[in-house]
Amino acid sequence: MTGTLITVAPTGAEVDKAQWPQLPTTLEELVAEAQACEAAGAAMVHVHIRDDEHRPTLDLGRLKATVEALREQTSLVVQLSTGGSVHDSLDSRLRVLDALPDSCSLTCGSVNFGDDVFLNPWHLMSDLYVQARERQIVPEFELFDLGHVASLRRLIDTHGLPFGGRVHVDLVTGVPGGMPGTTQAVVAAVQMLPPEVTSWSATGIGRSHLPVMAAALSLGGHLRVGMEDNLMYDRGRPVAGNVELVERAARLSTEMQRPPLSTDEARTLLGTTDRRGTS
Structure with missing residues (x-):
């Protein structure tokens, strides 16, 4: 495909609502933000x-209600984080799959996360991989460091291809403890990706947001933006909301002659099952 998949990560688990009141944290706020971002x-x-x-919570009832609301009121591919926060148990992170999203994140290794450790041992990765395939959920493989590419290789060698037959990767750059948010890091990671990878996106945390976006577009990759990853639109100006981050990504993608993919095109790219109307 010649277009660009734009993923929005509107909330995350780290940002404080009291400090950033524009952060969508209620179900109503999240759905409204998702609708606006889809339109953008x-x-x-x-x-x-x-x-x-x-x-932050991984309450299964809330997760199911969120998936249902997003599926009823948007056409977006719904991807649930199985990372939660760095304090969530491994078992509770596995249970996220019971909410039956279209896609889930699957982080391919542990990484220092500021002053904490984001723990992703092999048994968790393996269980997520297998259980996602059993539930017909497409994983997005989150790579925070070059060593995570080796774990992705091991998962594929051990279990075969994930559900849908596609392998979509997100390069998460700029996390303190992970690979830097630079063009050089993105190029190095892309060069190391296994041949089974069918598409990839890149995320630049904080001030690496723009250079990583530009690098991804120039290398044929896709984009993830949102307040989970970046709270400043410009130097000295906080973001007003997720929509303006999506609008900028869409504008730059279009300028690069790789306009945003529709939700149907995204499902084809990722190999997801269309569960709309089945919640």
């Missing part, structure tokens, strides 16, 4: 949820 050019939404006090 996003085709997939990467979802973290919050509780009534705006704290």
Whole structure:
């Protein structure tokens, strides 16, 4: 495909609602933000949820309600995070799959995450891989470091291709402890990807947002943007909301003659099952 898959990550697990009131944390806010982002050019939404006090949660009832609402009120590919926050148990992260999203994140290794450790041992990766395939959920493989490419290779060699037969990777750059948010890092990671990889996107955390976006577009990759990853639109100016980040990604993609993919085109790219109307 010559277009660009734009994924929006609107909330995350790290940003404080009290400090960033424009962060969508209630179900109503999340759905409204997703609708606006779809209209602006996003085709997939990467979802973290919050509780009534705006704290990160993996409550299965809330996850199911979120998937159902997004599926009923948008056409977006719904991707649930299985990373949660760095404090969530491995078992609770596995249970995210019971909400039956279209896609799920699957991080291919542990990584220092600021002052914490984002733990992803082999048995968790393997269980997520197998259980996602059993539930017909397409994983997106999150690579925070070059060593994670080897884990992706091991998963494919051990279990075969994931559900849908496609392998979509997201390069997460700029996390303190992971690979830097530079063009050189993106190029190095892309050069190491296994031949089974059918598509990839890149995420630049914080100030690496723009250079990583430009590198991904120039190399034929796709984009992830959103307030989970970047809170500043410009130097000295906070983002007003996720929509303007999606709008900029769509504008740059179009300028590069790789306009945003529709949600149907995204499903073809990723090999997801269309569960709309089945919630």
